[in-house]
Amino acid sequence: MPSDSTDPQVVVVGSGIAGLSAACRLQQLGYSFLVIEASHRPGGAIHTEQRRGYLLEWGPNTVRPTAAMDTVLALRSPEDPDPIGSSSIAQKRYIVCKGRLRTPLRTLSCSGFQRLLQEPAARRAPGLEENIASLVRRRLGQECLDYLVDPFLSGIYAGDPQRLSARHVLRPLARYEKNSGSILRGALTETLGRALRKKQKSYNGLRSFPAGLSSMTQALAAPLGNRLELGRTVTSIQKKTDQRFLLDTDSGPVSTDQIILTTPAHTASHLLHPLDPSLASHLDSVPYAPMITVQVGVHRDQIAHPLDGFGFLCPSQENRKILGALFTSSIFADRAPREHALLTVFMGGRKHPELLSLSDNRLTDHVLSELDSLIGMRGSPDLLRIQRLPQAIPQYELGHDRILETAQNLESKHSGLILAGNWLNGISVGDCMERGLRAADQILQNRPPEQVSGNA
Ligand SMILES: Cc1cc2nc3c(=O)[nH]c(=O)nc-3n(C[C@H](O)[C@H](O)[C@H](O)COP(=O)(O)OP(=O)(O)OC[C@H]3O[C@@H](n4cnc5c(N)ncnc54)[C@H](O)[C@@H]3O)c2cc1C
DSSP, X not given: OOOOTTSOSEEEEOOBHHHHHHHHHHHHHTOOEEEEESSSSSBTXXXXXXXXXXXXXXXXXXXXXXXXXXXXXXXXXXXSOOOEEOOGGGGOOEEEETTEEEOGGGGSOHHHHHHHHTGGXXXXXXXXXXXXXXXXXXXXXXXXXXXXXXXXXHHHXXXXXXXXXXXXXXXXXXXXXHXXXXXXXXXXXHHHHHHHOTTSOOOOSOEEOTTOTHHHHHHHHGGGGGGEEETOOEEEEEEOTTSOEEEEETTOOEEESEEEEOSOHHHHHHHHTTTOHHHHHHXXXXXXXXXXXXXXXXXGGGBOSOOOSSEEEOOGGGOOSSSEEEOHHHHSTTSSOTTEEEEEXXXXXXXXXXXXXXXXXXXXXXXXXXXXXXXXXXXXXXXXEEEEEEEEEEOOBTTXXXXXXXXXXXXXHSXXXXXXXXXXXXXXXXXXXXXXXXXXXXXXXXXXGGGSTTOO
């Protein structure tokens, strides 16, 4: 049955970076589409705030450049600002070890180092799906797990290595072991291979924008015009008798042939329940790590540490109240007023959800006492702001295969439905951009734009 000429051919639910990447690509391909976003601003997790001379990132602070990022940025207007690179001192990273900040390799003892070097002779993987703690302990040793991998996972996933799936989270490590029989040998082979294939563009460092990451999402949103509806919430998705999708929203229904759904897993589960109750209910089981972000602005003289790096991470072993902190004003220029510094502190995560229920005063006390003890910060901060996200980061834990299988089954059973949330396979901004682009290309494969009546 032909579609009503006013109906969009595609509806994108959510205007985070995945939804925006998909929408800009659909615009380039000439589709009629509508992006429906519940919040009153585009960008989703990407959220920059300017406050009293500080530039606060409440979501991601940095983006690792990728080919997908190049493609997405090329979809903006040529006048939009270019990304900026992180400073060279941001290459230095610190880990807390016995209460002090050390560079990562200095956290290992001689025996820890020796154990690391014995990796090529370590036991092979068991047949079963393995958690990260087990893979790293087996191949690289306990110290490497405690002081390198555990804090790294806190920094990216706010996750727990006992529960995270090695295959889904540390994809390269699992691949090196599978292909080369050793993580060290596999890493070396891939690095050398890349160096020899000189033609391939290499992506180094980290990126942001002079006015923060929200300037990128605003630049992607602007050309969408009234094809992006902010402050409109999708409440359910079902199929009509003519096999088209019917999206109920808080301001009336919308019909469409194809949907790109970029919401968190629990929202996808709820929205898809009327369409497919049994499959949709599985999506509600994706765990999320809660996260508290505390922005601390302070006069530079109040901190003894030189802040000469990206920041520091706290291994669980160290029993600190915080997961780590970014030296935000050392990573990019103009993040704090002159002679001031901005620190971004993270707390909570999968291992400490109870911290979310603490009052602002208790959280502030914890943060200030940890910063005093770890980087010698004294006195009252010039700025202190707190954000609590109860469901911040999706966790790819043991059993994640079943979630991916469910997503595939939903897509094949309900032709025209494309799931593109960050709970599938990659949480970084670059991963989400790639997923958005791929979703739009899948739409193109399903049905070209010229078949639509009333197409823009
Ligand atoms: C605190 C934090 C720090 C991070 N740090 C980094 C980092 O430094 N580097 C990095 O690469 N990644 C980082 N990430 C991860 C990365 O930012 C996210 O994975 C990514 O931005 C998610 O984009 P998305 O488009 O998939 O989803 P989202 O950004 O979550 O967008 C989904 C959108 O859907 C909308 N929506 C939800 N329900 C509905 C509904 N019913 N109807 C309509 N709209 C709806 C939401 O309002 C939202 O705008 C961080 C994440 C967090 C939370």
